[in-house]
Amino acid sequence: MSEKPLFRDLKGDDPDPEVTVIESLCMNCQLNGTTRLLLTKIPYYKEVVVMSFTCDHCGYQNNEIQSGSVMPDKGILITLTVKDKTDLNRQLVKSDFTSIKIPTLNFEIPHQSQKGEVTTVEGVINRAIAGLEQDQPTRREHQLELAQQIDEFIKSLENLKNVEEPFQIILEDISGNSFIENPSAPKADPLCTYENFKRTKDQDHLLGIFERNEITDEPSILHPIKEGDFTLEDIEGEVLQFPTNCPGCGSPCQTNMKMTNIPHFKQVIIMATTCDKCGIKTNEVKSGAGIEPKGVRIEVKVSNKEDLTRDVLKSETCDLEIPELDLTVGPHALGGRFTTVEGLILAIKEQLNDPTTSHIFGDSRDDRTKQQFEQFLAKLDEILENKMTVLLVLDDPCGNSYVQSMSETDEPDEALKITHYERTFEQNEELGLNDIKTENYEES
Numbered sequence: 001m002s003e004k005p006l007f008r009d010l011k012g013d014d015p016d017p018e019v020t021v022i023e024s025l026c027m028n029c030q031l032n033g034t035t036r037l038l039l040t041k042i043p044y045y046k047e048v049v050v051m052s053f054t055c056d057h058c059g060y061q062n063n064e065i066q067s068g069s070v071m072p073d074k075g076i077l078i079t080l081t082v083k084d085k086t087d088l089n090r091q092l093v094k095s096d097f098t099s100i101k102i103p104t105l106n107f108e109i110p111h112q113s114q115k116g117e118v119t120t121v122e123g124v125i126n127r128a129i130a131g132l133e134q135d136q137p138t139r140r141e142h143q144l145e146l147a148q149q150i151d152e153f154i155k156s157l158e159n160l161k162n163v164e165e166p167f168q169i170i171l172e173d174i175s176g177n178s179f180i181e182n183p184s185a186p187k188a189d190p191l192c193t194y195e196n197f198k199r200t201k202d203q204d205h206l207l208g209i210f211e212r213n214e215i216t217d218e219p220s221i222l223h224p225i226k227e228g229d230f231t232l233e234d235i236e237g238e239v240l241q242f243p244t245n246c247p248g249c250g251s252p253c254q255t256n257m258k259m260t261n262i263p264h265f266k267q268v269i270i271m272a273t274t275c276d277k278c279g280i281k282t283n284e285v286k287s288g289a290g291i292e293p294k295g296v297r298i299e300v301k302v303s304n305k306e307d308l309t310r311d312v313l314k315s316e317t318c319d320l321e322i323p324e325l326d327l328t329v330g331p332h333a334l335g336g337r338f339t340t341v342e343g344l345i346l347a348i349k350e351q352l353n354d355p356t357t358s359h360i361f362g363d364s365r366d367d368r369t370k371q372q373f374e375q376f377l378a379k380l381d382e383i384l385e386n387k388m389t390v391l392l393v394l395d396d397p398c399g400n401s402y403v404q405s406m407s408e409t410d411e412p413d414e415a416l417k418i419t420h421y422e423r424t425f426e427q428n429e430e431l432g433l434n435d436i437k438t439e440n441y442e443e444s
Helices: 085-089 121-133 136-142 144-160 201-206 232-236 341-353 367-384 425-430
Strands: 020-025 032-041 047-054 061-067 075-082 091-094 098-102 107-109 117-120 167-173 192-197 240-245 252-261 267-274 281-287 295-302 311-314 319-322 327-329 337-340 390-396 416-422 440-443
Touching: 075 085, 085 121, 091 121, 091 167, 107 121, 117 121, 121 144, 136 144, 281 337, 311 341, 311 390, 337 341, 341 367
Parallel strands: none
Antiparallel strands: 020 032, 032 047, 047 061, 075 167, 075 192, 091 117, 098 107, 098 167, 240 252, 252 267, 267 281, 295 390, 295 416, 311 337, 319 327, 319 390, 416 440
């Protein structure tokens, strides 16, 4: 019998959906009921755990969905400016740990006061109105003044849906699992900003994240490597393996890791994962030499076949831009890669078409979004066919990215421009550095 992925696509004709049934306490009658757990995927979103509880004694039922994906390292702050009624139709994903604020009305929905859901911006407003209206009949009998104040506030929420003037809606999610649809995708959203932030220790504890020394007195199972235990030749000549979980289906698998040298650049660590259960293959490249003293901004003009063959190292902290396409790719979207210019553009195209990594281009997309998405992919094809000249920009505050020069001296050629710069205070904070520096570009 062949092994199956841990998180599988949900199908109506699946003969074996692998539902886990456990006996659990009913919170209504305090007797034992039954909880059913199903590990599956939401198309164009991520892995989830579907939970269904039923009590045969009192008839109580409860359904819930929780994320089954790896918890992001940072929380996320999303600020959307709603300018017209079309913005109310944007799809919105919020987790249990998301607080929602509407500064115009000084209104806030605290985190963990509502269950996570997939809805729209208008749906968030409607749910808030429904929650406020729930006990209004009782208030009108016993607290008339309070009921009148709440009625006035409900009218203010209703007026927001007319969008007579722009207003902001802010999502702050310490779990990092919230999202607002970008109708301009894959171009940058002019009305929505995303900002990642480091969680406090209390926020980590709220999510169930603890350091080893906080939950046990046992020493770490890791043994420190002493100087002289291994030579550089030993490390570079050996392929190391360590257990991990598949990024596609969550099943246990192995990751291979090897250190190597990129000519005329530096040492890097290549990591490759292959899952025998779902067949997914991934590879990632990380710098083996730490953070450089300065950040680097690399601009390469892609106009011919030779430019497409340039070697490229994009680190996991590097932003990528193609101004001609209005395209900005965040540092974590493609991860660290050692490839060519052509391979980098193909990776962007493949990721946009991959339903497991992007849920904004699913069956629910409208015709306008679908059309502009197809036009964008066509422009990527034009770049690959050398029918369109573009500027490829890599901006890496760690200084660990690289683009091959076509000159014989390894100095930047005419189509390549490299700029080293001092990192800003915010960039140093993002990288966990204590140096306070100001941004100061220097031409190289």
